[in-house]
Amino acid sequence: MPDRNRRVLLARRPAGIPQPDDFAIDAVPVPEPGPGEVLVRNLYLSVDPAQRGWASAEANYSQPVPLGSPMRALAVGVAVRSNSPEVAEGEFLYGWFGWQDYAAVPVSAIFRRCAEAVPLSAHAGLLGLNGLTAHLGLTALGRPRPGDTVLVSTAAGAVGSLVGQIARNLGCRAVGLTGDDAKVARCREAYGYAAAWNYRTDDWAASLAREAPEGVNVYFDNVGGPILDAALRRMAVGGRVVQCGTASVASWAEVPTGPRVEREILTRRLVWSGFVVLDHKDRFEEAIAALAGWYGQGRLVLDEDVSEGIEAAPGAIAALYRGENRGKRLIFVG
Amino acid sequence: MPDRNRRVLLARRPAGIPQPDDFAIDAVPVPEPGPGEVLVRNLYLSVDPAQRGWASAEANYSQPVPLGSPMRALAVGVAVRSNSPEVAEGEFLYGWFGWQDYAAVPVSAIFRRCAEAVPLSAHAGLLGLNGLTAHLGLTALGRPRPGDTVLVSTAAGAVGSLVGQIARNLGCRAVGLTGDDAKVARCREAYGYAAAWNYRTDDWAASLAREAPEGVNVYFDNVGGPILDAALRRMAVGGRVVQCGTASVASWAEVPTGPRVEREILTRRLVWSGFVVLDHKDRFEEAIAALAGWYGQGRLVLDEDVSEGIEAAPGAIAALYRGENRGKRLIFVG
Numbered sequence: 001m002p003d004r005n006r007r008v009l010l011a012r013r014p015a016g017i018p019q020p021d022d023f024a025i026d027a028v029p030v031p032e033p034g035p036g037e038v039l040v041r042n043l044y045l046s047v048d049p050a051q052r053g054w055a056s057a058e059a060n061y062s063q064p065v066p067l068g069s070p071m072r073a074l075a076v077g078v079a080v081r082s083n084s085p086e087v088a089e090g091e092f093l094y095g096w097f098g099w100q101d102y103a104a105v106p107v108s109a110i111f112r113r114c115a116e117a118v119p120l121s122a123h124a125g126l127l128g129l130n131g132l133t134a135h136l137g138l139t140a141l142g143r144p145r146p147g148d149t150v151l152v153s154t155a156a157g158a159v160g161s162l163v164g165q166i167a168r169n170l171g172c173r174a175v176g177l178t179g180d181d182a183k184v185a186r187c188r189e190a191y192g193y194a195a196a197w198n199y200r201t202d203d204w205a206a207s208l209a210r211e212a213p214e215g216v217n218v219y220f221d222n223v224g225g226p227i228l229d230a231a232l233r234r235m236a237v238g239g240r241v242v243q244c245g246t247a248s249v250a251s252w253a254e255v256p257t258g259p260r261v262e263r264e265i266l267t268r269r270l271v272w273s274g275f276v277v278l279d280h281k282d283r284f285e286e287a288i289a290a291l292a293g294w295y296g297q298g299r300l301v302l303d304e305d306v307s308e309g310i311e312a313a314p315g316a317i318a319a320l321y322r323g324e325n326r327g328k329r330l331i332f333v334g
Numbered sequence: 335m336p337d338r339n340r341r342v343l344l345a346r347r348p349a350g351i352p353q354p355d356d357f358a359i360d361a362v363p364v365p366e367p368g369p370g371e372v373l374v375r376n377l378y379l380s381v382d383p384a385q386r387g388w389a390s391a392e393a394n395y396s397q398p399v400p401l402g403s404p405m406r407a408l409a410v411g412v413a414v415r416s417n418s419p420e421v422a423e424g425e426f427l428y429g430w431f432g433w434q435d436y437a438a439v440p441v442s443a444i445f446r447r448c449a450e451a452v453p454l455s456a457h458a459g460l461l462g463l464n465g466l467t468a469h470l471g472l473t474a475l476g477r478p479r480p481g482d483t484v485l486v487s488t489a490a491g492a493v494g495s496l497v498g499q500i501a502r503n504l505g506c507r508a509v510g511l512t513g514d515d516a517k518v519a520r521c522r523e524a525y526g527y528a529a530a531w532n533y534r535t536d537d538w539a540a541s542l543a544r545e546a547p548e549g550v551n552v553y554f555d556n557v558g559g560p561i562l563d564a565a566l567r568r569m570a571v572g573g574r575v576v577q578c579g580t581a582s583v584a585s586w587a588e589v590p591t592g593p594r595v596e597r598e599i600l601t602r603r604l605v606w607s608g609f610v611v612l613d614h615k616d617r618f619e620e621a622i623a624a625l626a627g628w629y630g631q632g633r634l635v636l637d638e639d640v641s642e643g644i645e646a647a648p649g650a651i652a653a654l655y656r657g658e659n660r661g662k663r664l665i666f667v668g
Binding site: 271 | 555558559562579580586589591592593594595597599600601602603604605606608609610613
């Protein structure tokens with residue numbers, strides 16, 4: 001085990017998407033857990049689009065990460081010392097442990113214990129915030145019915161690849177948008193999408209109109225921007241739009257413009273909802289049971305894209321926004 | 335009773351808001367009701383913002399009115415002949431009788447019988463589509479809770495004036511936007527709004543921020559456009575936006591642009607829904623019972639703006655969009 005704690009600090013406030021230079025890596029003594037605290041040795045650091053918002057100073061749904069402190073991140077680790085009667089040494093934990101080797105944290109920083117029969121890394125994705133986001137965004141806000149057409153943007157991403165598979169497991173027809181041909185193939189061959197398109201090169205709106213002539217019943221949107229504009233105009237009457245992210249919009253510092261939407265909402269009687277997973281804690285265990293069950297039955301493919309070494313962290317968010325990951329992006333630091 | 339049937343025909347397809355020249359008035363023999371049909375003598379013709387959509391050739395949620403036929407309209411009338419066992423001569427009826435003196439219609443054109451103890455004209459507004467729209471848009475999609483702040487655009491209109499009063503009757507705090515100072519006063523003095531502003535002259539967004547520092551819980555929007563843009567940015571987390579109309583947008587032939595909204599929806603976790611009253615037929619009688627009950631208890635003020643003579647019809651829609659009406663706009667042709 002390392003005898004120093006390497007940390008990825010937020011060195012300056014990013015303009016838009018965090019870039020490698022926005023971070024600095026240092027090494028400090030391994031922290032001492034205080035009374036009631038647990039010392040976690042991180043194993044898998046999670047890389048998530050939401051980190052862009054956490055690093056930003058713009059008003060958001062969480063407090064910004066203070067400059068000079070370790071980048072906020074979820075991680076899977078093991079308790080190497082515990083001053084809490086609630087945590088045993090040797091327990092595997094998933095929680096707010098940050099981009100660093102070690103975290104001395106109160107029990108409230110622990111999101112879940114890693115108890116289910118899945119690979120350890122899957123606790124950071126499939127059974128972590130990504131899986132919860134996919135399952136609860138789709139079911140609680142999207143309210144899919146069997147036979148519905150469910151459109152997913154970032155269809156091959158950590159969340160989107162699960163949305164497509166969950167939709168199919170619920171008896172829906174999933175169609176997806178992603179940013180390169182290899183991901184298109186993966187969507188069709190592994191994630192159960194009935195159709196998938198490369199939004200950069202395909203005339204996907206025309207293809208979607210042919211593939212779903214009755215319109216889209218549920219649109220699970222991670223990107224916003226022009227893809228959203230086009231998708232809104234392909235919704236069926238009574239369709240549901242789940243706004244889970246706005247990854248395609250580089251900056252909100254000056255609010256960009258787009259075609260007005262109120263007439264689409266009115267005439268198509270859409271229900272367009274904003275989804276933030278932490279609003280839905282009361283349904284987390286239900287979602288995890290469903291996800292773990294499907295995984296155990298071989299009904300969920302789990303793709304992970306794992307780098308080794310904490311040096312990979314500073315560039316990882318920007319790479320995610322460039323669409324370079326293949327499945328759930330993790331950094332192994334064990 | 336007139337011995338001819340005067341009719342307001344749609345003479346050409348309007349460009350945007352229907353203007354007087356888009357209509358022509360003719361006079362034809364009083365029609366004969368066919369088998370199963372009812373001959374209705376109209377008394378009150380309704381003027382509604384939705385007629386703009388009915389007259390338009392743009393894709394919409396109803397079929398466009400054919401050129402050369404009487405303008406589609408709701409009206410209150412009396413059955414003067416009946417070939418249907420379901421309707422007695424002398425019954426007062428509210429239905430799709432068009433802008434004309436007489437209508438020979440099948441029973442399916444009757445929306446409701448006028449049975450409640452309210453003024454006859456009120457069946458075309460308070461207990462008609464306006465009241466149903468106000469009540470069901472607010473309750474079914476807006477889901478107000480006691481203590482909520484409910485913002486209403488066109489706050490003094492046929493729908494808006496009822497939304498404000500219903501919100502107050504449900505224990506909410508209503509605040510409203512309207513287009514002139516006389517209407518602002520009427521909102522405050524008669525319709526129970528805690529605050530109301532003239533959107534043309536007041537810095538209403540700043541006033542709203544002071545009046546509702548915690549944000550707006552329900553926005554009942556009849557206008558779209560820049561008022562909607564500003565209101566979205568004053569919503570509370572978890573707020574509901576009811577899109578009931580887009581009256582401020584002059585034309586959708588080229589879709590106008592506006593500031594993008596997806597980040598507001600996401601970070602504020604809004605639920606933005608499109609409301610078309612005819613989707614909610616299963617709750618019409620419940621809504622009418624509530625409205626008639628409040629009216630009987632003196633808890634709903636009913637303002638009507640009644641012109642005499644069918645010649646008032648061709649200019650009435652445009653006048654409505656100019657905001658010239660004081661309350662529910664009707665044309666008496668009895």
